[in-house]
Amino acid sequence: MSLLSIEELKELVEQPQGLCVSIYMPTAQLGSETQQNSVRFKNLIRQAEAELEKYESRPTNLGHFLEPAIQLDEDDFWQHQSAGLALFIAEGFFRFYRVPIDMIELVVVSDRFHLKPLLPLLSGDDRYYILTLGQRDVRLLEGNRYGITREVEIEGLPQNMDEALQYDETAKDEQRRQGGGAGRAALQAGSYHGQGGERENVKEDLLQYFQLVDKALHDFFRNRHAPLVLAGVNYLLPIYHEANTYNFIVEEGIQHNTKEQTAQELHAEAWAIVEPLFEANQQKAIDYYHESIAAGKGSNDLNEVIQGAFYGRVEQLFVPVGVQKWGHFDPDSMELEMHNEAQLGDEDLLNAAAIQTIFHGGTVYAVEPEKVPDNTPVAAVFRY
Incomplete structure (x- = not known):
């Protein structure tokens, strides 16, 4: 599965x-x-x-x-x-x-x-994307530190430059007929001498093609902040940078043809590029936690964190992988019971806090126990 x-x-x-x-x-x-x-x-x-x-x-x-x-x-x-x-x-x-x-x-x-053992797969701190670029193939892949997780299906994403630009030319011709020639100057750089014929300026055509790709990706990347790594032969990447409107594209890319690479090989190259970014972001998150504690907007008290998570207050949460805190929390009465050993009907309270944080749009850092700030069982930043 x-x-x-x-x-x-x-x-x-x-x-x-x-x-x-x-x-x-x-x-x-x-x-x-x-x-x-x-x-x-x-x-x-x-x-x-x-x-x-x-x-x-x-x-x-x-x-x-x-x-x-x-x-x-x-x-x-x-x-x-x-x-x-x-x-x-x-x-x-x-x-x-x-x-x-x-x-x-x-x-x-x-x-x-x-579900807590699976949270590293869902944490918001290590998701990234790869956009493979080619004149006859474009793919958007999603990955995390463990590998490529899926190929993202984007409606209307161009797959072939010839077809994409020919369709775009046809659409603009129709606009000119209806609008009295508007947009003619924009078409001149990418003009055709018949379908599949020679183009006057290949770079301008590539730029126009990549603008169509960027346009198709716009809605998907709206409100996302994950790094985007470009992959393709080196002359394509700077042209896509020129067309790009996504604010979190990575300057460094995979600069060779990736068509024959396995998902594992592609991930290895991309992860080497984005891992330093995630490490820096996690350190920023730790610094932000310490600032929030000083300002009264953070906590490492499990009772307070559990309540905050269920009511959507937790913006950022650190929980340790492989550690359980057993008990039961009733969100209606706001009562928390904790036990040293699991009893009938207990749940892992750290698991509950993490799940509720994700559901309310917060970021969960599921890390090794020694990487939780202040060496505590839980660490949270509150929205308010």
Whole structure:
């Protein structure tokens, strides 16, 4: 299955009812080690069944409840894995995701899914885009630190310079007939001697073509701030820079033909360009947190942060990966219970805070525990 999206995250949060089982496991990808995947998986299924047995409200037939996950346990399935596997099971609901991040073995049974281990894939701090440029092919790819996550489909995105400019010429001819010649000067630099014929000025045609590409991308990039990396032969990139209207394009690009490159190879080149930008941005976020603490607009108190997250106050949140804080928060009564060990009906409060922050448009930094500012379990900046 594809990488988790914000829309799928919402589905995981909102759709299931009753007991929810979340299972995480690392997965071997090569050779005989893949045989251990099945052994580890069976152990985790047994652990999930044992956890379910503790609940009076458990499904009557646990074998039937867990069956969609159990059916995955076949040799062919284990031969096509990434670094980790995440599974989510509820009554009448099942999803699984192969994920490119290392997982620890974890089983959580609660009245909602445990999603925090996946938050690094959804954090707002490492999303970037690659625009591959060619006269006969243009693609927009989305990625993060773990790889290329998808090819973005853009309605009206030109794919071929000849066709795009011929269509544009036809449209402008129609405008001239209706408008008494308006726009003639703009057409002269890109004039044609018949479809597919020689052009008077290739650079002007490329600029016109890239202006059409930029126009098609405009709505998608509206209100986005992620870096955009250009990829193509070196003479194309400065021409696209001239046509570009997106404020977060990266000056450095991938300056060669990328048509034959794999997604993994393309990601490696792009990530080397954008990683320093993300590191600088994360340091800015840490500095901003310290400034906000001094101004009374930040907190590392879990009770205060949980309340703020549920009411949309959290602008920026740092949570540690691999750390859980168990308890229950009632947003109606504003009451928080915390426990040293997970009890029946508990949820990971850090998970809840992160999910609510994402849903309310905040940015979540899911980081190693030692990278949370002030060495605390949580760190937040409030909008107000």
